């Protein structure tokens with residue numbers, strides 16, 4: 001069973017239009033709403049891979065009800081804590097060239113009481129979880145160290161935690177030794193201040209993050225694949241060219257592919273193939289945080305993992 005934590009979930013609304021242009025009115029029949037926020041994308045992809053998933057976090061208002069309904073249809077166990085505020089809505093507007101704009105709301109304010117309820121619920125269920133993936137930005141009212149609080153609880157039960165977040169929230173929570181972090185190239189550049197224009201620069205930056213506490217790091221590079229640095233060595237993943245439709249949620253799909261294959265005991269090279277194949281399959285679909293299992297299996301055969 002994979003546990004996912006989405007402290008700031010979102011109803012993701014995707015709109016496909018012909019062209020992105022200032023000062024115009026656009027009408028479209030090509031749009032969709034999904035249960036989003038990074039951890040919920042991880043949940044959905046892990047579920048498509050055939051894994052049992054329990055999802056934790058905060059939900060409120062009619063958008064929260066929409067998400068509860070969607071995840072119940074997918075067979076994801078709902079362990080969300082109810083809050084008074086309203087879960088945010090995030091927009092992804094994509095044109096015919098696959099250029100897009102994302103508009104992300106801040107989200108509701110979480111009270112101390114609800115935070116404690118959430119931590120209690122999480123600890124109650126921890127024993128049943130093989131691995132935990134926690135992802136995304138923090139809602140207001142929640143302390144920047146909350147991801148460390150969660151990791152410390154998980155450590156008591158010997159559980160591994162993947163942390164996929166960015167900026168100061170990522171930096172501040174490295175001290176509690178997350179099992180894996182997954183910045184993309186831009187996020188890694190932002191937190192280390194080092195321009196990542198060579199493999200050497202990426203390696204140096206990634207090792208900076210390892211020295212600050214993370215056990216392993218995946219650096220995702222969009223259409224250029226991925227690097228992995230950590231306990232099992234250093235690897236570069238080379239991927240074939242694909243035709244993309246919507247790359248939003250590819251990072252989350254990679255986290256799901258990693259968590260799924262790692263928890264099944266596959267070796268690191270196979271795990272990295274799963275992580276990339278899931279990210280790629282998501283990029284080939286219109287939906288956000290959505291994969292096609294047959295494509296994942298085809299793609300895995302075409303991905304090359306090199307020790308560096």
Ligand SMILES: Nc1ncnc2c1ncn2[C@@H]1O[C@H](COP(=O)(O)OP(=O)(O)OP(=O)(O)O)[C@@H](O)[C@H]1O
Pocket residue numbers: 183184185220221222223224225226239242244247248249250251252253254275276277278279280283
């Ligand atoms: N344009 C693309 N072409 C091929 N593969 C892609 C593309 N974009 C993403 N991928 C695959 O998905 C993985 C994760 O994507 P990416 O590096 O864009 O993560 P991300 O920036 O965290 O994504 P997001 O924040 O939108 O979820 C990549 O390592 C790659 O395997």
Ligand SMILES: O=P(O)(O)OC[C@@]1(O)O[C@H](CO)[C@@H](O)[C@@H]1O
Pocket residue numbers: 008010012036037038041090091102104135136137138248249250251252288
């Ligand atoms: O504000 P956060 O939590 O950083 O990002 C939220 C978000 O952009 O991330 C997902 C794509 O990765 C979307 O489902 C969602 O809207």
